[in-house]
Amino acid sequence: MRTTSTILGSLLAMVGLAAFGAGCEFLPDPEFSAMEKALGLSVVEAKRGAGVGSLDFDFQLKNRGNATAKACLGPSRSVSSQAGSWSGSSSTFVDHPGCMREFVIEAGDSMSWRETLEVLHLPDGPIEARVDVQIVNPRRCGNWGSCATFELTSTAVFIP
Numbered sequence: 428m429r430t431t432s433t434i435l436g437s438l439l440a441m442v443g444l445a446a447f448g449a450g451c452e453f454l455p456d457p458e459f460s461a462m463e464k465a466l467g468l469s470v471v472e473a474k475r476g477a478g479v480g481s482l483d484f485d486f487q488l489k490n491r492g493n494a495t496a497k498a499c500l501g502p503s504r505s506v507s508s509q510a511g512s513w514s515g516s517s518s519t520f521v522d523h524p525g526c527m528r529e530f531v532i533e534a535g536d537s538m539s540w541r542e543t544l545e546v547l548h549l550p551d552g553p554i555e556a557r558v559d560v561q562i563v564n565p566r567r568c569g570n571w572g573s574c575a576t577f578e579l580t581s582t583a584v585f586i587p
């Protein structure tokens with residue numbers, strides 16, 4: 428009798444751990460949640476790219492918080508732009524994001540990187556642009572590649 432209850436208890440514990448692991452991306456992670464307010468995204472420089480409808484961005488991600496930020500850049504991006512009465516946006520959205528570039532930024536430090544992003548129907552002449560960059564929690568990714576994420580919006584940048 429005791430052996431049966433021990434085996435049954437072990438089996439229930441394993442099922443519970445399996446269910447917990449499969450949905451860990453949905454569990455609260457206060458450290459990751461605090462990063463959304465601690466991180467600031469700015470565009471250091473932007474210019475029209477070599478290809479039609481492309482823009483080259485130099486980004487800086489600054490940790491204004493008191494703790495080390497450990498996360499990843501995700502694959503989703505969104506560019507919103509406007510010129511006079513014209514406005515447009517272009518997005519790359521990944522439904523089940525993964526980690527594209529892992530980073531660790533100490534409190535008060537920053538990291539920089541460059542990306543070329545496509546913007547549909549980009550008008551001639553000067554524009555103002557903002558970019559949304561996806562931040563991914565690598566500690567909270569499920570079995571199907573779904574990770575906890577948030578979006579950071581950059582400061583506005585003027586592109587001649």
